[in-house]
Amino acid sequence: MISIIRQFHFIVIVFSIISFSNNAYSQKYLGLDIELLELNDSNVTALTPNEIFDDFWIKPNVSVPNLGNSNTWIWARLNLDPVKDAGLHVEIAYSTIDSLQVFMVCDGVTISDQLVGVNNTNNRNRLNIGNYPSFLIPSIDCSNLTCYIRAWSGKQLLLPVRIESSEKILSDGHVRDVLFAIYLGIVISLLLYNLFLFFSVGDKNYLHYVLFIIAIGGTQLVLNGYDRVFHLVSIPWISLRMTHIFGILGGVLTILFSRNFLHLKKNAPFYDKLFGLLYIPYFVATLLLVLGFYNTSYDLINFSALSIIILIPASIKVWRSGDVSAGYFLVGWSVFIIAVVIFALKDFGIIPYNEATIYALPMGSAIELVVLSLALGSRINQLKKDSELAKEKELNTSLLNEKIQREQNVKLEQNVEERTSELTKTNASLSETLENLRSTQEQLIQSEKLASIGQLTAGIAHELNNPINYVSSSAVSLKRDFIDVKEILSLIANLDPKSESLKESIESVKSKLLELDITFTVTEIDELLEGVEDGAQRTAEIVRGLRIFSRMDGNQEIKANINELLSSTLIILRSNLKHVVDVEVDLSENLPDINCQPGKLNQVFMNIITNAAHATTDTDLKRSERSVKVSTRVVTTDNVEVIQVEISDNGVGMSKETQAQIFIPFFTTKEVGKGTGLGLSIVQGILEDHDAKVEISSTMGEGTIFILSFPT
Structure with missing residues (x-):
């Protein structure tokens, strides 16, 4: 920090020497020879020298009059020597005057009227020799030659007036x-350097600093008139506000950069909150500027800019907390504040108004930017040191952890061996338990299936009895018919072609045929045989359905057709359902086979169809009005082909609460003794094993729809 203080002392001495010396670039300004018009009601609206009352002229006591920050037009006059000053130029060495009008009056007659400003860019470029407006003194035969100056600005207005040759003006302009x-x-070097560091390091402080550099450099560019020299802005609305805009940007970005660089939120919370409040006046100044209150906005910007003095105690507090970079920050801002003080003192005539004091502010801002760059560099060095210390600490911690880990590994190996032995035993026990659970699940499914068959036994027996009884009765009739046929065949067999009574024998056979009505007998035999065949087929269907339904598939999957499984289930249920409900079947043709466990799917279909039938009996519908519909179809969902089985009924329906619980084991809506509540729970497990999805749509009083989707 001692080196920083020494640098600070050196900079202060340099500033003092430059600011208070009459160097080679000092200029002779004619403020003591100028007369200013004292404003009153009679001359405040004067537009030409002829409208001014001579009684109200006053002389300033400084070489460069400071006319303050007023929204009114200012009048000044300077008496010229028509001979000595002819061919020279009157230069107004102040670049931020928004509107400037100069009249040359000879013996009371206006011989020239020239206007420059933001709304007269072409004329301004023609009149400027350097970056300050200058006006040629005419060579004319005149007794009294007077230069009248009429000026207005939306900010502070100074009148540094001098009379020089064009060569001198150009020479000073070049300097x-x-x-x-x-x-x-x-400025550009620091900007590019810090922008490079931002992209290299990624520290947002560099980005804030780059924006801060742009604001500070832009402010100096505008204050020295180079924005108008280089035609950076051609829109009068913006040009009138350029100084204000960069003043606001400079203040806001100063606050942003300072808060982040000094980490005020952590190191100095009070100052952080204080700087946060300073955004408010800048916002108000922006609003006033947009509305056209230029001078009020300028005053508020200057008032807010005074807050930079708060950076001194804030940076001292952070520096004392151990942050070395805050010391550089303190030096940089101290230099800038000194430059601002010198710049302000020359405006008020306390120190000489010359090129040295004019450039105190750019010089101070340049030194500040350099020192702040050093501060950021110091921050990098500090971060490197902190990083090295952190790595060293991390290495020591890592070595300590490694030692502890080695010691623990021995103990852990012992614990692992003991735990592994315990886990092996536990795993064996769990495997045995899992196998028992699987066996129990299979037994439960089969028990449920057998229980279902048991409930259907009477109906199945009746279904089998009908075709068997028909076959039995048909056999008796066939036996009787065959006796008649055998009798006819016996008569025909006893015919003797050589017998003289052959004709009588044939007539006897014919008579017997008529007596036995053999034509009816043959027809009856055909019908009885067809009935026997139909009864045998129906019996075979029932037996095949029972065989499919009662099979034990285990976890083995085979190819099967959903339509065949539904048909076999409906055959089993036919006798039990025909007195309860009408079953409508619509099975899609050409349904592809799927990998499944047929016996388990039969149980799923039987359970849902039976529940659907029972749901219709709980309504007030007549037997002829109850219905259960079973249909199949192939659909494509999300580019995936699935087989859908839809089972619907017009029963009592289910509430949302019931739908949410129907798959819970032992949940049932039936009366005690009429259901275990395991049916749909088993159904859900079987469907999950088949990667099938179930959708339920139910409305109370209207019925329920189950849609089962099986992947193909």
Whole structure:
């Protein structure tokens, strides 16, 4: 920090020497020879020299009059020597005057009227020799030659007036251009350097600093008139506000950069909150500027800018907390504040108004930017040191952890061996338990299936008895018919072709055929045989359905057709359902086979169809009005082909609460003794094993729809 303080002392001495010396670039300004018009009601609206009352002229006591920050037009006059000053130029060495009108009056007659400003860019470029407006003194035969100056600005207004030759003005302008080019070079170099560091390091402080550099450099560019020299802005609305805009940007970005660089939220919370409040006046100044209150906005910007003095105690507090980079920050802002003080003192005539004091602010801002760059560099070095210390600490911690880990590994190995032995035993026990659970589940499914068959036994027996009884009765009739046929065949067999009574025998056979009505007998035999065949087929269907339904598939999957499984289930249920409900069947043709466990799917279909039938009996519908519909179809959902089985009924329906619980084991809506509540729970497990999805749509009083979707 001692080196920082020494640098600070050196900078202060340099500033003092430059600011208070009459160097080679000092200028002779004619403020003591100028007369200013005292404003009153009679001359405040004067537009030409002829409208001014001579009784109200006053002389300032400084070489460069400071006319303050007023929204009114200012009048000044300067008496010229028509002979000595002819061919020279009157230069107004102040670049931020928004509107400037100069009249040359000879013996009371206006011989020239020239206007420059933001709304007269073409005329301004023609009148400027350097970056300040200048006006040629005419060579004319005149007794009294007077220069009248009429000026207005939306910010502070000074009148540094001098009379010089065009060569001198150009020479001084070149010096200013060189000095400002050096300043601009420093600004651009620092901007590019810190922008490179931002992309390299990724520290957002560098980005904030780059924006801060742009604001500070832009402010100096505008204050020295180079925005108008380079035609950076051609829109009068913006040009009138350029100084204000960069003043606001400079203040806001100063607050943003300072808060983040000094980590005020952590290191100095009070100052952080204080700087946060300073955004408010800048916001108000922006609003006033947009509305056209230029001078009020300028005053508020300057008032807010005074807050930079708060950076001194804030940076001292952070520096004392151990942050070395805050020391550089303190030096940089101290230099800038000194530059601002020098700049302000020359405006009020306390110190000489010359090129040195004019450039105190750019010089101070350049030094500030350099020192703040050093502060950021110091921050990098500090971060490197902190990183190295952190790595060293991390290495020591890692070595300690490694030692502890080695010691623990021995103990852990022992614990692992003991735990592994316990886990092996536990795993064996769990495997045995899992196998028992699987066996129990299979037994439960089969028990449910057998229980279902048991409930259907009477109906199945009746279904089998009908075709068997028909076959039995048909056999008796066939036996009787065959006796008649055998009798006819016996008569025919006893015919003797050589017998003389052959004709009588044939007539006897014919008579017997008529007596036995053999034509009816043959027809009856055909019908009885067809009935026997139909009864045998129906019996075979029932037996095949029982065989499919009662099979034990285990976990083995085979190819099967959903339509065949539904048909076999409906055959089993036919006798039990025909007195309860009408079953409508619509099975899609050409349904592809799927990998499944047929016996288990039969149980799923039987359970849902039976529940659907029972749901219709709980309504007030007549037997002829109850219905259960079973249909199949192939659909494509999300580019995936699935087989859907839809089972619907017009029963009592289910509430949302019931739908949410129907798959819970032992949940049932039936009366005690009429259901275990395991049916749909088993159904859900079987469907999950088949990767099938179930959708339920039910409305109370209207019925329920089950849609089962099986992947193909």
